[in-house]
Amino acid sequence: MGIDVGSTTVKVTVVDGNENVIYSSYVRHFARVKETVLDELKKVKKSFGGEYAVSITGSAGLGLSQRSGLNFVQEVQAAFIAIRKFYPDADAAVELGGEDAKIIFITGGTEQRMNGSCAGGTGAFIDQMATLLNIDAAKMDELSLKAEKTYPIASRCGVFAKSDVQPLINQGAKKEDIAASIFQAVVDQTVSGLAQGRRIKGKVLFLGGPLYFLKGLRKAFVNTLKLTEENALFPENAPCFMSIGAAFGSVGEAAQSIDEIIKKIESVEESDEIVTGEPLFKDKQEYADFVKRHRATDLKFADIASYKGDCYIGIDSGSTTTKLIVITPDCRILYSQYLSNKGQPLDVIIDKLKEVYRLGGGRLKICGSAVTGYGEDLIKSAICADFGIVETVAHFKAAMHFKPDVDFIIDIGGQDMKCFKIKNGAIDSIMLNEACSSGCGSFIQTFARAMGMEIDKFSQEGLYAKHPVELGSRCTVFMNSAVKQAQKEGAGVDDISAGLSSSIVKNAIYKVIRATSPDEIGEHIVVQGGTFLNDAVLRSFEKEIGKEVTRPGIAGLMGAFGAALYAMENKKGETSTLGEKQLEKFTYISKSTNCNGCTSKCNINIITFGDGRKFISGNKCERGAGLKPVSADTDIYAYKQERLLKCVNGTKGKRGKVGLPLQLGMYEQLPVWAGFFETCGFEVVLSDKSSRELYFKGQHTVASDTACYPAKLMHGHIESLLDNGVDFIFMPCESYNLDEHCSTNHYNCPVVAYYPELLKANNERLNDTNFLMPYIDLNMQSNTVKKLHSIFAKYGVKKRDIKDGLKEGFTRLEKYHGDIKNKADEILKKAEEDGRQVIVLAGRPYHLDNEINHGINKLLTSLGLAVLSEDSVFEKGDIVKVDVLNQWTYHARLYRAADFVAKHKNVNLVQLVSFGCGLDAITTDEVRTILERSGKLYTQIKIDEINNLGVVKIRLRSMLAAIEESQRR
């Protein structure tokens, strides 16, 4: 007998003496692992009785096995045993489980791989996405088969994918297409994250629940791996494959009676390994007092069925929910709604607005309306609202209403967490959660559902938990396995519920706010957002900071309320909001297409309203929206992109073609190497322009999927050069960067320094002759000459040529740097003349790449700002002394650029940070310190392969609002 205890299901298989599978079952365990296993065993007992050699397998089975003393077979091993039994000719197997993904390579060197600790792309991920679309996995599967196109979605972890999917939903992309995109994301994740440089080919076996039940997912795998029908095997017994393997794996174990097995499982006790915290409430009385205290901040209601007079509408179109409120001029609530988007926020809002008109029965006079949130643009244009305002401003407005002396606001919504400090009646600093440390409201909801409970019930359970589990404070994926462990150790639903609440709070306080002590947070705190309606979360927060806070009764509606207040304060004249009759006639058609404005070919969505007006979204620049682009005169990124390519003259060389991959360090050193090779008689060929497609092209050679996106893109650049028929690719390894004499040392980061080693080791097309990666320190002239000569002598290049080449290279580099600096002066001057704000978009040289910066520079110019880069201004800053060891060339530039910004009015800084950049964990705090010392705002944007400008836009607009506010004072 084999028992497979996975993260979400239990599978039991019985095999008879003749190796026939005579019994199999597959049930969900809803965290009740022990009980479910016992139930299943009792069924076996009833059907067969008798004696069994038994083995347990599966991610949640380990603890059960250890404590019951029953044999354990690692699950991949179990799969392997079954494969050999049933499919001896298979070449590879892909298995997706609830929270694991595995690949087994069978032929050509057996290898078994599992997803690392940070990896989505599994059953739980699919469930999570289905929840987001408000359908179940089966429905999603059905829809996906009707898809016309796919969108790029990151599947590395659920949190990332959500922030890709949400804007698609908000922009009205078709559910069919989104469903298919999600499956494609899972496939991409498996191929890049697990195969890691090894191709999946030959006869491939697909195992595990999701692959058995979801046809769309199967289709995506077969298409991506280019498998023929006979090479893609989907076994009938796929969901129970592991338990079958475990059953065969127990051959040789001593047989024991079923009663004995049941007894052993029953004897498994909760271990004391889990760390637990204090209960949230001592007793019911304490809870009752708590509830009473918070009631004090409830708003009054007015009856919409009888009210006659003026009113204002506020709408907050959030990421997962839509909030709508109608208030009277004295701030009584006439009508309010807090609804799930159900995949299409626009429908929800139109529907509810109609209801407002109907209930109002002609007695209401709508005087103004305002929209805020992710869906702001779409909704505003759809219902012709009077104002669209940034979320942060809306929330601040609302909080002020309840606590005029508020100095700190924290808002935890379904998807995001926002905190802002208030100083002198204006937003002083904003902290938003980065895509990685989300763990917000929808996260509890997903967990509640996974345990088969509604969110209300789930959080109620937590209120009186005796031993809340400590689950740590990090991202959802990690939290999943922490919960898994707690369940394994026997923690109850109540303890987990309370533990999750406290995790969310800790995440907010220590990771988003990054407070070292509760006192830093402030004295007069307003907490809001739907998540705080959960009393367990609210209580955890108060306990953690040791202070009482204000939670308005409309905590979930604060954005909408703030918008309504804004409309009330600012409205002059008639409102433009659609009236009752216009609403009745309201229709729209959504269509997705590609923009042909430039070579980026963005996916865009066009919504055509019934009256012929159009709304376009998904565009990265104004062209997509049919507008004329802002002049590139004020954008140094646009300038640099052109200028850099001009460093290559394009002369044909008599000695052959050299391929230079334009990524990572080459973004800085292209002038040097272009000059060098062209002088030495080689033709310089650059790799293809970065794009998502290029990334996919090299994805199969990516060895470490947690490396930064620029590094992972490099693999595609190499492939493109190999396809372009160059004689060799040149990419030096450089521990040391050029010394710019403003730091203690001048290292490159480890990735930039040694990535060629990784490329060569993991791409079978590369060898010693077609991939040259000498170790060079460009500061050491004579050594460099010697090194290069030893390599290129065979091409007939003389030492003299090498020297000339390097000289030419450095001349071009100097010229390039000079031109950038001049351009920066020009932009600064022009910005001053036009009275424009300047943003130094500071990152690394390779953040110039549009695929990496996702066109944030264009977004900034479209907001009316002039854009500079760190390398164009750093020499204007002083040499800085910082607390940290200043030992990387590019970092030293960041500090000096920050110093320049700190000392100039109308100049601000936005730091671009690549996800996974360990070094920036150090620079960000330092840059922040430099800016904040002179009262400047610090804004950081984390970028990855995900392409979600919506969030970035909110951030930048909030920043601008704060800057404006501070300048007004």
Next chain:
Amino acid sequence: MEEKQTADYTTKYPLWDKSMKSTHKILIPNMLPWHFLIIQELLKMEGYDVEVLEGDSRTVIDEGLKHVHNDTCYPCLCVVGQYIEALKSGRYDLDKTAVLITQTGGGCRASNYMPLIRKALAAEFPKVPVLSLNFSGLEKNSSFEMTLSLLLKLAYAIFYGDSIMWCYNQTKPYEAESGAADVARNVAVRFTVEAFKKGKYKNYKKINAEIIDTFAAVKRTEEKKVKVGIVGEIYVKYSHLGNNKLEEFLISENCEPVVPALMDFVLYCIINVVNDRKLYGHSAAKAALYKLVYKVLHKKQKNIIKQFEKEGTFEPVHDFEHLRHCADKVLNQGVKMGEGWLIPAEMAALAETGVPNVVCAQPFGCLPNHIAGKGAIRTLKNLYADENIVAVDYDPSATKVNQENRIKLMLATAREILNKQ
């Protein structure tokens, strides 16, 4: 170019001055229990009041989480957590306590632990100075005062610690009588410390032979067990706190853990300076000095290996020259940030000495290990048919069950390899 002004954004922190030697207690984070015990004793003999921290509770990790940036690597978090937990415990006079950390000055984040620790301590413990132990002339105002004689003593301590660890790991899994290996280890540590006290620590041949004999005298079973190498980022490779007691876990899984010597990391740091000369033409004088030190230490290592071979019970420690040779098969010795080329070198050397099974331990998001760890696995597999590596990420939230499950997968393959033989 015009002379630029300097803008000072530093914060004030307590400095270390020499007079504190007589007044302050110095706390040292633990990494290798027996090495550090010996070092603690020898520093005491030098007149320093030192204490190696043993804290390994969940509070340590929680304090770390609260005080350092989310994205900072796990070792830094563990170390800071250990300090804070200790300082909060009330066991120490906060006006007279300092903490010590090593700095290599390499191109990896680890060189920045020092300022991160200062930052973490500043709010609650404003009077506790952070001391740097480095050989690169960093932190001149807060450096541990190093003398040639102390350096030499440290080197010997590391040699002895390595031998004890090496013998222990080859004895513990096979001890016929439970606990016998631990008794042997305690004896070995005791006479090693004694040798330092008596000033006879330089007689390394005698001490080393005694260590080997002590362990060889333990009665062993003839069982054949799966051998599993542990390589990776230095802290999570060695520290029980960092790697969730990996050695213990492997022993409980009926395996023999093979943990390469700390001296190899020391030699790696030294030889990198020599390599910089060779690769880039950096300072000849510096390289010559380092080469000299290298030769002295390597000669001792060779002699120790000979003793192991002569006695015959135990597999000898790796010869560093052999490690370098192994590295060359996989990647260039220029990969010198973090543990760099030492990682694949050890994996290769392990494979060549009958240990194809390896746990490559790394903190989550460790940059150099993208290249030297995960990035090199494919090459190693091509070189050694049986190579069976699992890369495990360590992180405050990565759960033990997750890590152990992956290691078990590697062990399942390892057992198959063993059965094949």
